[in-house]
Amino acid sequence: MMPFSVREFEALARDRLPRYAYDFIAGGADDEVTVRANEQAFARLRLLPRVLRGQPGRDLGTTLFGAGITMPVLLSPTAFHRLADPAGEQATARAAAKAGTVLIASMASTVPIGDIATAGGADLVLWFQLYIQPDQAVTDALVKRAEDAGCRALVVTVDSPVLGWRQRDHHNEFHDLPAGLYCENMRGLAGDSGVRSIAMVPELSWEHIDRLRQTTELPIVLKGLMHPADAVTAVEHGVSGLLVSNHGGRQLDTAVAAIDAVADVAAAVDIPVLMDGGVRRGTDVVKALALGAHAVGIGRPVLWGLAARGEEGVLDVLELLRGELDRALALTGCASVRQVTSDLVREVRC
């Protein structure tokens, strides 16, 4: 069956993946309230279309830190792509390059960042997601690896001073990567224990961001920030962009839906605000833009595409969303993503 939506890709992926891998991807923290809330919150937002604004076509393109991308849909960082397909992040990179959008490679990739960059080629706009490590030398080495690979931004995940309680992984006893898979970016660095060697840092603070700011010229994007007061502080610390996110509901359960945090953060700062969590349709993208996001990220949908059909599946997911976004713009009376305004969205009680 040819899938015609992200949801149908999920069904295909579920059939293909071993249970532990499906659960790792689909699951979240504790009772998974926030996993569900991320999607439900989009359903609560409804569009109020404009009509009779005749237009021959739509312009979906936008720019981020000087790079042009063909649509405001990014690939959010997700760990361990080789759980979904043997070609792993290399397949994902080729699809992102073909689609003409940003791949935020996870620090926990199963292909080294240099090889991801090579697979994507010159067309790929590649960013690197970083978990700041307890050993500064390890963080510095990771930043150097990202810079050497040609990454154009660092996305620092700040919602994980400790790891969320992923109950499904505990039930499945999924604590180590299967034989042959490795956190490749950690290879050879101090403390590399071979498998899941990434450490969470409970004492993570603005001082770590200041230090990182001094270490690299790359734009720094903070990922996992939800509170407008933190957004203001981020700007004071020289941060270049924000990715409003609750980690797809995998960290703090019962955190507010990511889309519900966007408007206040966007109103508080003048730097690009991105969001991820629960984006499954082109209409979701329009809603996020209407609330002030510059672009959105997708996490699980990429892995559903990858598990279902490898590189082609990731590209299919991206092109499905592009088609949906294009249609949603036409149907709301917008000729470009820049024309999406806050009056196009209303909140209803479900």
Ligand SMILES: Cc1cc2nc3c(=O)[nH]c(=O)nc-3n(C[C@H](O)[C@H](O)[C@H](O)COP(=O)(O)O)c2cc1C
């Ligand atoms: C399987 C999986 C692995 C993830 N790995 C990372 C990661 O390594 N680093 C990170 O910052 N976020 C990670 N995330 C969170 C995503 O970047 C993103 O915030 C989330 O998936 C967005 O929600 P969505 O899946 O509903 O689109 C992961 C999410 C999933 C589902």
Ligand SMILES: CC(C)CC(=O)C(=O)O
């Ligand atoms: C290696 C993990 C910490 C990756 C992650 O962020 C996640 O699974 O949500």
